[in-house]
Amino acid sequence: MKNVLHNFLQGDKRTLSVCGMAHEGLQKLSMIKQIIEESGRECVVLSPNSRLTATGKSIYSHLFCISSQKNKDINRAFCKDGNSKLKLSEDHNFELESRKLSTQEYSLKLNTDSKHCVYLLTYAHLLSDAKFVTPDGKQYGSGILLDDFFKFADFEDSARKAIFLVDPYQIQRNKKLLTECDEVFKLPLPDPETLNSAQSKNMAHLAWAIEKQRFAVFQLAVDNNLLVQNDNTLAAQQLVSAYQGDSSVWYLAETHFQIYRLTQWLRPKLLQNTNVLPLESGDRVEIYVWPHEEEDAPIEDAVIISSGSLEIIKEAMEPKKYSQSLRGRAQPILFHLLNCTLTKGESNQILLEFLIAEKPELDADTSIAVRVWENQNNKEDEEDEEGDDEDGSIAYIRYGYAATVHHAQGMRRDIVYINCSHSAGKHSEGFFRWLYSALTVANSKTVLLNFTPIHPFDQAIWKIQNVQTEIPEKIRIGAGWTWQNDKESGGLKDYLSQVASRFGYIFTQIASYPYQEVVQLENETESFSLRLAYNSKNQITAFHTNSMETYWKDLSAIAQACIEFNQYSNNAQMLLLFLVKQLNPHNWLIVSAVQENDYRLNITFARACHERVNGEINFDKQGIVSNLRILAYSQESLVNELKGLLS
Structure with missing residues (x-):
């Protein structure tokens, strides 16, 4: 660099x-x-x-x-009593022009x-x-x-x-x-496994996925500072307890409606009042705009764009109703202002409609009317410095309990709760970027709510109808891997020797027939023969031996190793690696994997010689499984066990 x-x-x-x-x-x-x-x-x-x-x-x-010349670009004739030349023939023209007239440019x-x-x-x-x-x-x-x-x-x-x-x-x-x-x-990008915290590991995993445009799998890491809480009752209790503590806490979600709902639910519990006023002593608020008295103050002291400052309300007065007439509107536009004081001692009047809005922006009429009212009152203050009129400057604040992740970017809180429900679906770039951004906010602790595992089978439909129980021997193992039949690769003998040696076996070729090879596998104590059937594409179609049950442990392990050692398409390879990682700890092996086309795998799962399941996995271009159709099983209960491990 x-x-x-x-x-x-x-x-x-x-x-x-x-x-x-x-x-x-x-x-x-x-x-x-x-x-x-x-x-x-x-x-x-x-x-x-x-x-x-x-x-x-x-x-x-x-x-x-x-x-220093306040509002010099504002057209005050916009008020109904003024002399405006604004054409009002079309409503959208009114809105566009009125926004322009009520905007102050720096x-x-x-x-x-x-x-x-x-x-x-x-x-x-x-x-x-x-x-x-x-x-x-x-x-x-x-x-x-x-x-x-x-x-x-x-x-x-x-x-x-x-x-x-x-x-x-x-x-x-x-x-x-x-x-x-x-x-x-x-x-x-750093290797996620070299990082210490779960937060860093997860961010690195998400970054790799975005870089490679692969959104089928995300293995979430957890530790004491990054947790998953999917018990809604406990989550609610923990949220209230966290907000009652001394640390700064934030609830992050995708939409403004979600954060509005959280705020409506949370405030009565924190303020211990079922009939809370729009703003009360003890409320946490986030500052958007907080005017100061100095007209020519530096920008940091005068107008801060989305400042993100988290403040506590010391005192709040009752809202007062105001109205502002606008040309082109039959009725005056109503809005409410109320005076409040922060615990830091600073006071201002705030716009109630902005505080309680369900949407990120005010409706156009209210926004325009408030600006015109403010401009008009500021002009009157300038003309009559000794007058008793109220100050026209208005502060803009919102509740500080929750925010969208988009808004929270670049901001920090000690404890962050993230509602992982997302409209884009969890197998999407939009969700991966959204979750990555959310994980940057917490200083010390992150809790994920409504988080479900992200893996290729999490949306799969299992098709199990009209399946006949088969004897295990009819459900093949060892199928699906291929070898290169040329001098450089060494052919089947070299391929199988490399795999068998990992399990302590020496490979000896005994006989060769059309589309069949008979080999001997032996170690220090045991020896058995194995017949390999293959097709015209040099693809193994099955393992055959008279000693299957006796040598099952080694044969099944060799079959899975041949599959792992083999070359499949990127998505098929990803699926197989996921299955091995997910199932091996539960004593299930992948003993056959035939890629029938770019989006289909015929696969055999086995837990023991007499416990086998064969199925057809259909997946999309991301590697996300749409359905898994069971073709045969030795016992029906095995399918339910597999479904539980992969769902």
Whole structure:
């Protein structure tokens, strides 16, 4: 990596993405900064928002400034009593234009950074390339942060450079950093088994799966700091107990409706009141926008985008109803404000509709009406400084008990509960990225709720109708593996010798017939003959011996070893490895595996010489099994046992 950085700093390329798991990139932050400074360049470390300023200055405070002339771009004629020329012939035009009129834009600063500086952007995967406006109608530049950064940096007319530290495995908020950067360097993914904590192991496993686009299997690791709780009663008790403690706790889910339901259930239990008010003393809230008195304050002190600050309510007043008339609307728009004080002593009036909203955004009419009301009241305050009118500035907060994983990216809490129910299904890239992102949030402890094992058979339909019980000898073993019949490979003799030697046997060829080979297997104490039947494709179709039951333990192990040693398609190989790992601890072996086509395996499971099951496994291009059709068994009860082990 050092060579890549040195070459980049000395070369003509302007932008470099360093891609890897987030903590891997941050561990290298000091080293990257040192290399930049040793090259004689100024290093400007920027973070994607104010809540991550521990790793650098907020990019918003570095790029944008607040005009001292408050609301100068706001068209106050938007109010019903004003003289608006807005055409209201179409409702959607009204909405679009009114949003524009009620939005305050902050312009880009003049770039005074060194013409040779290097910008080092941490958590760069959180830099959005979609337009963003804060809940109170503030827009920074064009609203598209990455576009504004490239404009501010002015790479074309300066010698400035930028290095982005990107975690490509999280929920993606932009695509530009991997498509528009001049150079992309990928940090090698760590071997999950070399990592110490279950959290790190799971993140590495998920990253590997995303990298390889393989979503059929995920073996979850657990330890004292990463647990699975699928008992709903115990989960509920643990949640309430955790929130009553001193640690910061968060419940993460996929949708806003899920977090809304959790909050509605949790608040009465924590506040010990069945009829809770919308906001009460002791409520935990997350700050979105918290206005300050200073008009020209730095951006960190004035408007923070999704700050993520977790606060406790000290006191909350009764909500008051307000109305705002809008041109194009027959009735005034109603909304509610209430004054509250944080335990830190700071007070503000908040918008009740934003606090209790089931959806991530307010409806358009309410959002516009509140902004217009706020602009109008601020104007009146400026014109009458000694007046008794209420301050027009409004704070935006939401309950701090739960959040979507998308919102929680980059934020941290001590204890995190993750509701693993996900609409994309657990065998999808969307779920793997979502779970990976969720696992980055906890500082000390993660508890997974509604988590079910992720493996190729977890959705399989078992088809067991009209199956006849067969004598074990009719259910073949040893079938499905092939050998190369050429001088380099050594043919069947060499292949079988390698496998048999693992079990202490010496292989001797006795006789050869069309599509049959008779061999002798012997060790220090035992010796038996084995007949191998094969087809025109050099594929073994069965093992035959008169001593099957006597030598079953060794023969079945050799049969499974031949299958493991063989070459199958990627998905078939993955399925076989999973079956071996899942079943061997329970004394079941895979003793035949014939790949009939790209999406079908004929397979024989055996636990003993007289306990065999043969079936047909059908799977998709990801290796996820759609159904397992049982073709024969020596005992019906064996099928139910297998189903229990694979479900």
